[in-house]
Amino acid sequence: MKRFIIYGAIPLLAASCGGDGDFDATGTFEATEIVVSAEAAGRILRFDAEEGDVLRAGRQVGAIDTVQLYLQKLQLERQRASVRSGRPDIGKQAASLREQIAKQQTERRRVENLLKDGAATTKQLDDIDAQLKVLGGQLDALLSTLENNAVSIDENSSAIELQIAQVEDRLAKCRIASPVTGTVLAKYAEAGELASVGRPLMKVADLDRIYLRAYFTSDQLADLRLGQEVTVTADFGGERQLDYPGRIVWIASESEFTPKTIQTRNSRAGLVYAAKIAVENDGRLKIGLYGEVKL
Incomplete structure (x- = not known):
């Protein structure tokens, strides 16, 4: 056993x-x-x-x-629109001076031709040149002012756009999503x-x-x-x-x-x-x- x-x-x-x-x-x-x-x-x-x-x-x-963030975004968009509306139209605002300069240049050519024929004086030509110089200085000053204003407005608009981008990023973070495909x-x-x-x-x-x-x-x-x-x-x-x-x-x-x-x-x-x-x-x-x- x-x-x-x-x-x-x-x-x-x-x-x-x-x-x-x-x-x-x-x-x-x-x-x-x-x-x-x-x-x-x-x-x-x-x-x-x-x-x-x-x-x-x-x-x-x-x-x-996201209600508060959405309202903040709408407010910023309105501010951006308001700032952009104040941007000067450089072409239109300078058109008057350019037109005066063009007329004076036409007048100068006329006086110059008359001067050749002895029908005008040198003083008349000098006066027109002086007027052209004044108008040219006024145009340069106007363009400089308008361009500075436009740059300032564009900078303010860009700053508001950055704020809008920040709000949009915060809005995107209110979405719940998986960063990867998975269970x-x-x-x-x-x-x-x-x-x-x-x-x-x-x-x-x-x-x-x-x-x-x-x-x-x-x-x-x-x-x-x-x-x-x-x-x-x-x-x-x-x-x-x-x-x-x-x-x-x-x-x-x-x-x-x-x-x-x-x-x-x-x-x-x-x-x-x-x-x-x-x-x-x-x-x-x-x-x-x-x-x-x-x-």
Whole structure:
């Protein structure tokens, strides 16, 4: 009877010792998670995102109250219009002097011809030249004044346009949108609540780009390189496991103590190196799922 017990225990011991696992490292799946926070303060008028929704990058899913900002923008636009209305029309305001100069130039040519024929005096020509000089000085002064006024008005208008641009930027920040295409993992606010700048509104992650963070011992580093193709086995519980092709995209430059939840080929190793392995998600891989790596 004792002999039977001893022989019967041998397969069980072999099975338990065989649990060393045909893998080189283990870890858990993770994704790049982004917490979307409010960029403006005010009441949340609309927030249509729900946990599990897949959002496109830049698609608006909510809005924070913008009434005061919109009214401020309208006020600035009216101010800009008022400032621009005072801009002088240089061409029209200088037209009268230019017309007088043109008449005097015509008169000068007439007197000059008469002077050649002896029908006019040199004084008459000198008087016209003096008048032309006076009119030219008046035109230069007028143009300088008008141009300075126009530049001043344009500068004031540009300053108001910058203020309008600032308000438009603040209005854009009242839109709630995901900066990346991804799935809503958590929602922290609802419509009707008050938002403050920096308050978290939702957490989003791109689950199509998922990674296995695995840990390797120092003696395995020689077998690791960026871009290396490996086999990743996802453990769905029980005996359900699926293999996925993976690619090493990051290897830590510094070691760390082995996390308690992680197994390595050498479980006695105190220091390990983290590595991220990119895996194409077929929709079954989830954040936190256990996985194994075979080099």
